Structures are given as C-alpha cells and as structure tokens.
Amino acid sequence: MARAALTIDLDAICANWRALDALSAAECETAAVLKADAYGCGAARVGPALARAGCRRFFVALAEEGAELRAALGPEPAIYVLSGLLPGDAALIREADLCPVLNSVEQIRAMSADLPGQSCAVQFDTGMNRLGLEPADLAPAIVALEKLRPMLLLSHLACAGPQDHPMNPAQRDTFTAMALARPDLARSLSATGGILLGAPYHFEMTRPGIGLFGGLPFAAANPVVHLSLPVIQTRSLEPGEAVGYGAAWQARRPARVATLSAGYADGLIRALGDAPKTQPVYAFAGEIACPVIGRVSMDLLTVDVTELPEPPDRLDILCTHQGVDALGAAANTIGYEILTSLGSRYARHYKGGEGS
Numbered sequence: 001m002a003r004a005a006l007t008i009d010l011d012a013i014c015a016n017w018r019a020l021d022a023l024s025a026a027e028c029e030t031a032a033v034l035k036a037d038a039y040g041c042g043a044a045r046v047g048p049a050l051a052r053a054g055c056r057r058f059f060v061a062l063a064e065e066g067a068e069l070r071a072a073l074g075p076e077p078a079i080y081v082l083s084g085l086l087p088g089d090a091a092l093i094r095e096a097d098l099c100p101v102l103n104s105v106e107q108i109r110a111m112s113a114d115l116p117g118q119s120c121a122v123q124f125d126t127g128m129n130r131l132g133l134e135p136a137d138l139a140p141a142i143v144a145l146e147k148l149r150p151m152l153l154l155s156h157l158a159c160a161g162p163q164d165h166p167m168n169p170a171q172r173d174t175f176t177a178m179a180l181a182r183p184d185l186a187r188s189l190s191a192t193g194g195i196l197l198g199a200p201y202h203f204e205m206t207r208p209g210i211g212l213f214g215g216l217p218f219a220a221a222n223p224v225v226h227l228s229l230p231v232i233q234t235r236s237l238e239p240g241e242a243v244g245y246g247a248a249w250q251a252r253r254p255a256r257v258a259t260l261s262a263g264y265a266d267g268l269i270r271a272l273g274d275a276p277k278t279q280p281v282y283a284f285a286g287e288i289a290c291p292v293i294g295r296v297s298m299d300l301l302t303v304d305v306t307e308l309p310e311p312p313d314r315l316d317i318l319c320t321h322q323g324v325d326a327l328g329a330a331a332n333t334i335g336y337e338i339l340t341s342l343g344s345r346y347a348r349h350y351k352g353g354e355g356s
C-alpha cells in the first residue's frame with residue numbers, strides 16, 4: 001500500500017481508561033473527553049469502544065461534535081458540550097439530547113429561554129480565567145438555573161502537570177467553596193493530570209482526555225497510535241551533497257537517504273525538521289533508529305538510512321520507541337498537538353475494541 005498507515009489501538013484506549021478509573025474510588029465516576037474527534041483518533045470508533053468498556057459520560061467541545069458522537073453511541077450515554085450554548089445550537093442540542101456546560105449567566109438565561117427543562121452542567125472559573133462563572137455570578141446564576149435541570153458542576157485545573165504547583169490546591173479549595181451553592185450536584189475538577197494528583201481532586205467525577213490516548217502526564221499509559229510511512233525512493237549521496245529545501249542538511253560521508261510519503265500536510269509539522277541535536281527525531285526500521293534529516297515539506301520527509309543493511313520499504317515514526325510526546329518535545333510543542341494534527345490522508349486501521 002502506497003499510503004502511510006495510521007493504526008489506532010482501541011483496546012489500548014480502553015485499558016488506559018480502566019487504569020485511570022482505578023486511580024479513583026468506586027463512587028467516583030470516570031468519564032471520557034473525546035473532543036477534536038477523540039484527539040484525532042476518531043470519535044465514532046473510540047466512543048463505542050469506551051462505552052462497551054463501561055464509560056457512560058462523554059465530553060466534547062462543540063455541539064456538532066456531540067451530535068456526531070450521539071449518532072455513534074445511541075441514546076443512553078450522557079454527552080456534555082464544553083462550549084455551552086452558542087448561538088444557533090439550541091435545535092441541535094435538543095435533537096441530539098446534549099448537555100451543554102454553561103459558562104456564564106448569559107448562557108444560563110439563554111438556555112432557560114430556548115430550552116427550558118433541558119439538562120445542563122455549569123462551569124466555574126477557579127483561577128484559569130478562561131471559561132466559567134466567577135464567585136460574583138453565583139447568586140444570579142442559581143436563580144437563572146431554576147428552569148433547567150443541572151446535572152454537574154465542573155472546573156478545570158490550569159497547572160495539573162507539575163504536581164506541586166500552588167495553583168492546584170488553591171483551585172481545588174475555590175471549587176469546593178463555590179460548589180456549596182448547589183451541594184446537591186455532582187462535581188468534577190480533574191482531567192488526566194488532576195487524576196494523578198490524588199483523591200482530594202477527584203470529587204464525584206473525573207474526565208480524562210490525553211491520558212486515554214497514550215499521552216503525558218499519564219506516563220503509565222499504553223501506546224495507542226502507530227504511524228508507518230512508505231518509502232518512495234532511496235538514493236546515494238556523496239560527501240557535501242545536500243538534501244531538501246534550503247540545503248539544510250549536508251552529507252559528511254557517503255550516505256543513503258530515503259524519501260518518505262508524509263509531511264506537514266499530514267500533521268508531521270515542519271518544526272520536526274529543525275529538531276535540536278539534543279532531541280533528534282527518528283524513523284524506525286524495527287529496532288534501528290534512522291535520523292530524520294533536512295526540512296519537512298508538505299508531502300515528504302527525508303531520513304538517513306545509511307546504517308540499514310537493505311533499503312527499507314516502510315519506516316515507523318510513531319511507535320513504541322517514539323511516541324507523540326517525544327515528537328512534540330523535538331518540535332518544541334506537546335504531544336496533544338502532534339496527536340490532534342494527524343491528517344486525513346492516512347489509511348486508518350483500528351485494532352480491537354469489539355469486546356472492550
């Protein structure tokens with residue numbers, strides 16, 4: 001097959017969900033965040049696999065994402081929309097039975113007018129200054145909620161990665177205090193990083209995202225994605241010959257260079273070609289690491305395969321030896337960006353998930 005192949009392990013995603021679920025008490029429910037098409041892995045396949053594994057609550061960013069997930073999941077699981085109620089969303093929220101996460105008094109009032117009796121959640125701003133009600137909004141918000149069915153209170157940690165960051169306990173305490181406005185409702189503060197902070201951050205629901213897909217900060221996660229790139233051509237170079245745009249790489253010895261069929265149009269971002277020597281990027285032939293060289297172009301990247309005994313047919317750039325976080329670090333970004341940027345041209349294959 002000439003196309004690059006992206007393999008997504010649904011069993012690994014489910015195993016990661018179970019592992020994160022096991023870190024909290026039995027009475028704490030573990031949801032799943034499947035925004036951005038399940039972090040680029042395909043919500044229509046990931047959602048049903050997680051539902052079979054026992055997940056009953058899902059989060060997406062947009063109402064359109066929620067409607068697509070509803071079509072894949074059927075009527076039973078709850079689907080929360082983190083952007084809340086945006087103009088024009090009311091009909092879609094009603095038809096797909098979505099649960100908007102309301103982020104302002106204005107959104108609460110709009111939903112009370114457009115969708116009275118609809119289930120919803122309410123987000124508090126506990127210090128991130130991004131979305132959510134502030135303490136001064138609580139009194140009018142509680143009044144405005146009388147015509148709705150609130151199901152959940154939530155907030156989001158800004159600095160959950162470093163476990164000793166002082167914002168973590170500060171946000172937890174602010175959230176606890178604000179939630180007293182509706183002590184009858186379940187609470188959710190933690191995504192993947194917050195789960196790893198321990199029981200004081202778990203409340204009644206956690207909502208992991210990146211950890212399901214093999215990314216940090218869940219270092220114990222099973223790898224989920226494998227990306228294999230076909231070799232279009234292999235050529236021999238003499239010392240001093242250059243490769244790619246800008247002649248950014250020059251051979252210092254006789255070398256063999258393979259040109260692979262993928263580039264920044266496929267989510268292998270251009271910065272990977274400028275990775276520092278302290279954090280090089282490799283493509284793997286089994287256990288053998290072959291350096292990516294030169295600049296990444298739209299459809300192609302080049303690899304030094306001099307050390308291989310035979311010209312390769314394919315090389316792996318995402319695998320057990322090099323995950324999304326390693327690629328992200330080499331490109332001065334994060335694994336989230338690598339994962340969610342993986343393009344539409346790959347031949348996608350799914351492993352497992354049927355009996356999860």
